[in-house]
Amino acid sequence: MDWGKLRFFLGEVFANFTRNAGMQFTAIGTVAVTIVLLGAFLFVRETLQTFGAGVLSQIEIAVYLKDSVDDTKAKELAAAFAADPRIASATYVSKRDGLKRMQAVLGSDFDTSLLTTNPLPNSYHVRVRNADDVPAVARAIAKDPRVAKADYAADTVQKLLKTATVLGRAGIALIALLSISAAIVIANTIRLTVFARRREIAIMQLVGATNMYIRMPFIAEGMLAGTFGAAVAIGVLALAEHQVVPKLAATLAFVTFRVNELTLCLELLAVGAAVGLIASWISVGRYLRT
Amino acid sequence: MIRLRGVSLVYPNGTRALDDVDLEIEKGSFVFLVGSSGTGKSSLLKLLYREEVPSTGEVIVDNIRVDTLRRSRVPKLRRNIGVVFQDFKLLSNKTVWENVAFALQVTGTRTRDVMRMVPRALDLVGLSHKSRMLPSELSGGEQQRTAIARALVGNPKILLCDEPSGNLDPSNTTEIMELLQRINLKGTTVVVATHNQAVVDRMRRRVVRLEHGRILHDDERGYYFRGLGQTAVLPG
Numbered sequence: 001m002d003w004g005k006l007r008f009f010l011g012e013v014f015a016n017f018t019r020n021a022g023m024q025f026t027a028i029g030t031v032a033v034t035i036v037l038l039g040a041f042l043f044v045r046e047t048l049q050t051f052g053a054g055v056l057s058q059i060e061i062a063v064y065l066k067d068s069v070d071d072t073k074a075k076e077l078a079a080a081f082a083a084d085p086r087i088a089s090a091t092y093v094s095k096r097d098g099l100k101r102m103q104a105v106l107g108s109d110f111d112t113s114l115l116t117t118n119p120l121p122n123s124y125h126v127r128v129r130n131a132d133d134v135p136a137v138a139r140a141i142a143k144d145p146r147v148a149k150a151d152y153a154a155d156t157v158q159k160l161l162k163t164a165t166v167l168g169r170a171g172i173a174l175i176a177l178l179s180i181s182a183a184i185v186i187a188n189t190i191r192l193t194v195f196a197r198r199r200e201i202a203i204m205q206l207v208g209a210t211n212m213y214i215r216m217p218f219i220a221e222g223m224l225a226g227t228f229g230a231a232v233a234i235g236v237l238a239l240a241e242h243q244v245v246p247k248l249a250a251t252l253a254f255v256t257f258r259v260n261e262l263t264l265c266l267e268l269l270a271v272g273a274a275v276g277l278i279a280s281w282i283s284v285g286r287y288l289r290t
Numbered sequence: 291m292i293r294l295r296g297v298s299l300v301y302p303n304g305t306r307a308l309d310d311v312d313l314e315i316e317k318g319s320f321v322f323l324v325g326s327s328g329t330g331k332s333s334l335l336k337l338l339y340r341e342e343v344p345s346t347g348e349v350i351v352d353n354i355r356v357d358t359l360r361r362s363r364v365p366k367l368r369r370n371i372g373v374v375f376q377d378f379k380l381l382s383n384k385t386v387w388e389n390v391a392f393a394l395q396v397t398g399t400r401t402r403d404v405m406r407m408v409p410r411a412l413d414l415v416g417l418s419h420k421s422r423m424l425p426s427e428l429s430g431g432e433q434q435r436t437a438i439a440r441a442l443v444g445n446p447k448i449l450l451c452d453e454p455s456g457n458l459d460p461s462n463t464t465e466i467m468e469l470l471q472r473i474n475l476k477g478t479t480v481v482v483a484t485h486n487q488a489v490v491d492r493m494r495r496r497v498v499r500l501e502h503g504r505i506l507h508d509d510e511r512g513y514y515f516r517g518l519g520q521t522a523v524l525p526g
Contacts, residue, residue, distance in 0.1 A: 002400055002401050002402075003401070004400075004401025004402075004404065004405075005395070005398075005400070005401055008395050008401075199379070199381065200381060202379070203379060203381065203392065203393075204396045205365075205368075206339075206368065206373055206379075207368060207369070207392075207393040207396065207397060207440070207441075207444070208364075208365040208366065208367070208368035208369035208370075208397050208444075209365060209396035209397055210362075210365045211362075211365075213396060213397075213398065214396075
């Protein structure tokens with residue numbers, strides 16, 4: 001390792017970086033805002049996913065049996081359910097149990113003495129391992145001759161799934177736009193540095209420095225701005241996690257959050273560095289080509 | 291060492307800087323390019339280090355076809371050519387030593403070699419004792435010597451000088467010309483574009499005179515104006 005070379009290179013990067021500090025702060029700030037929003041987006045998506053998964057896992061298929069199917073015949077179905085690997089559990093609820101449950105749920109609002117016969121059918125409450133399988137499983141069960149109807153909260157499931165995808169796409173679009181704007185700010189900052197250093201660049205070209213070599217300090221500068229921005233953002237996110245999330249968790253029981261993961265931090269830093277790299281690469285490249 | 295064949299250079303704005311120029315320069319020679327401003331001296335030099343590409347014709351430098359050279363090969367060509375300008379083109383925030391070392395550092399020279407080559411170049415131009423000074427603390431002649439040290443530090447085969455004495459007083463000019471002559475004696479091919487008649491007439495080297503982009507005359511041991519020595523009195 002040639003330490004002299006390294007020191008010269010770092011000196012160049014540092015000189016670039018400090019030359020227009022004001023602009024550099026703007027670039028770092030923009031990256032920070034972008035990455036804070038990216039972090040917030042990841043948080044919301046994470047929360048929605050856990051929340052959604054919780055809801056979906058609670059979705060039951062209510063299987064109503066035909067009146068002609070008596071208790072003993074109904075219990076034969078349990079074997080069929082057990083054989084299906086997609087089904088997590090199937091609880092048999094007889095006519096009588098069903099009525100009891102309804103009384104328990106509705107309490108005094110519901111006067112069973114008004115009923116002359118039990119209107120409820122024998123039924124199964126089926127839980128599916130994977131929420132995505134709910135529609136398919138329900139359809140399969142409905143084909144059974146003993147089954148009158150297999151019902152589930154179809155709308156709820158589908159809406160939830162759809163909302164999750166739409167939110168995901170909108171979030172990605174938003175992050176992409178923000179990343180582009182951050183990249184533009186960095187590119188402009190680099191362009192200022194390039195402009196300030198055009199004499200150096202001209203001399204470098206004159207004495208036979210390769211374009212790659214001329215590019216390097218500027219690339220490093222862009223990556224540095226991007227990484228600094230990401231570091232600031234991680235700080236903000238960590239603070240937010242400490243201050244805001246516990247309060248959120250107190251009111252919204254479904255909120256479970258994890259941002260202090262090392263991998264996530266590294267990912268955000270990598271995003272910042274990548275934005276800086278691409279921006280400065282393009283910015284210097286355009287100058288060198290002309 | 292240098293060969294131009296049928297070279298024309300027309301700038302995008304339509305200016306014809308060079309018009310069908312043929313020129314050959316031997317290895318180790320010392321050549322003056324003379325002519326009034328705007329006659330194509332600088333353009334000719336720029337063709338040699340590939341700052342410009344000819345509109346037609348061939349440019350060969352050290353057995354390399356420069357006019358068709360791929361862009362990625364240009365840095366290597368330039369490491370073989372030192373260039374000095376009228377305005378020195380020094381970096382004002384770097385010391386003499388750093389300015390000279392810069393040429394090596396940005397071409398990826400190992401530090402050990404930088405430490406060895408920079409003092410040698412400074413010694414050649416006689417600036418070892420001012421290596422820690424900034425360009426603003428130097429005289430014009432010293433600044434130009436720094437620029438020459440930078441151009442030579444990588445041991446190029448060719449040194450191109452574009453009006454090297456344009457910003458210097460007569461005594462500094464003499465100093466620089468003597469330095470260029472010494473460099474030439476060490477084997478470096480030196481090409482000097484100038485319109486300094488006194489210098490050309492005193493040194494009696496090969497003189498290539500350009501007028502309107504064409505070679506008007508080309509004399510061994512020539513004068514600025516053909517057939518006239520420095521004692522001649524010019525009309526007007």
